[in-house]
Amino acid sequence: MSDDDRAGRLMHGRPGLERGDPVALPLTMASMFHLPGDPAGAPGYGRVDNPVWEEVERQLSILEGAPALLFPSGMGAISAALMAGLKAGDRVLLPSDGYYTTRLLADRVLARFGVAAAYRPTARYGEGGFDGFAAVFVETPSNPGLDLCDLAAICAAVRAAGGVTLVDNTTMTPFGQRPLELGADVVVASDTKAPSGQSDVILGHLATRDAALFEAAKDWRKLSGAIPGPFEAWQLNRSLPTLEMRFARMCDSAEALAPRLAAHPAVRALRYPGLPDDPGHALARSQMARFGFLIGLTLKDRDTAERFIEAAGLTPATSFGGVHSSAECRARWGDDVPGGFVRLSVGCEPVADLSARIVAALDEIA
Incomplete structure (x- = not known):
């Protein structure tokens, strides 16, 4: 199925509507359902069933080309993928x-259950092989440094070594990169970011074509109680049909902005996979449909970076993917980046105005 087909199916709305049915998805806020007699085959309890989840999962399944499960956050999806698939004595590889x-989850939770974690940088993820790892967790482009690794090669190597590959595709969405088609066993993502786009909902999802992994994650959600709220799911339902258009505009704008930023004297280094001289450019062209909407730029120091964000009128926030452009000094969270590193999330504003504001801010701090 092409991206146009996926976008079109999301635009077509809910299938099977009868005469007089509401076109918009009704919001079902119910913890209990009318359940006389044999409960089999009917919704029973709000921790297990909700028609809003089911519709959003249908939409996400269209996007991913695989059965999908909705979770209350991206970390909820990651936790389900790891907790449902690992056991004491297993080893997991993380970027x-x-x-x-994700690393904190491994250090503070998985380790207590006897799961050992090892770590490698994304750009050298394949070095050392994958023997002995029950699961290999991949993030490409990495957040926030935007390094890449070869998804198809890694997925094939992990499978040959007897492990499963889980890919966090939050930075790219299914319209920018399709990990399952490159060999991944499970894809997870934060729908808080571009899929929602409005910065007013926290959700995540997991998708897989492996029936056993899917059922294990679904069971984990039911038993752990890590369920999404119906209202949040309803909000995401409203945003998913416009994801393809928003994502395309954000990527177009980022591609237009990146060369201007790279050429500015105030910018000491710039990472964007769409630039021909970026270390990940060739790989990005081979495995990504778009180059994404995130740009990493390094300024003189953190004070300079903070002044730049303010002068450019960018939203200083610790998330990304909104219709509004935002930026953050990632060193403040302990990421291994220079103090002046800024993760810029390009939004849907008219690119001429956005570019003028950003370049003017760089001129001011130069």
């Missing part, structure tokens, strides 16, 4: 330069 909360 040392990826989203830091």
Whole structure:
């Protein structure tokens, strides 16, 4: 299925509507359902069933090309993928330069259950092989440094070594990169970011074509109680049909901005996979449909970076993927980046105005 087909199916709305049915998805806020007699085959309890979840999971399944499960956050999806698939004595490989909360989960929770974690930088993820790892967790491009690794090669090597590959695709969305088609066993993502786009909901999802992994994650959600709220799911339902358009505009704008930023004297280093001289450019062209909407730029120091964010009128926030452009000094969270490193999330504003504001801010701090 092409991206146009996926976007079109999301735009078509809910299938099977009868005459007089509401076109918009009704919000079902219910903890209990009318359940006389044999409960089989009917919704029973709000921790297990909700028609809003089911519709959003149908949409996400269209996007991913695989059965999907909705969770209350991206970390909820990651936790389900790891906790449902690992057992005491297993080893898991994680990126040392990826989203830091995944590493904290391994250090503070998985270790207590006898799961040992090892770490490698994304750009050298394949070095050393994958023997002995029950699961290999991949994030490409890495967040926040935007390094890349070869997904197809890694997935094939992990499978040959007897492990499973889990890929965090938050930075790219299914319209920018399709890990399952490159050989991944499970894909997870934070729908708080671009899929929602409005910075007003926290959700995440997991998708897999492996029936056993899917059922294990679904069971984990039911038994742990890590369930999404119906209202949050309803909010995401409203945003998913416009994801393809928003993502395309954000990527177009980032591609236009990156060369201007790279050429500015105030910028000491710039990472964007779409630039021909970026270390990950060739790999990005081979495995990504777009180059993404995140740009990493390094300024003189953290004070300079903070002044730049303010002068450019960018939203200083610790998330990304909104319709509004935002930026953050990632060193403040302990990421292994220079103090002046800024993760810029390009939004949907008119690119001429956004570019003018950003360049003017760089001129001011130069």
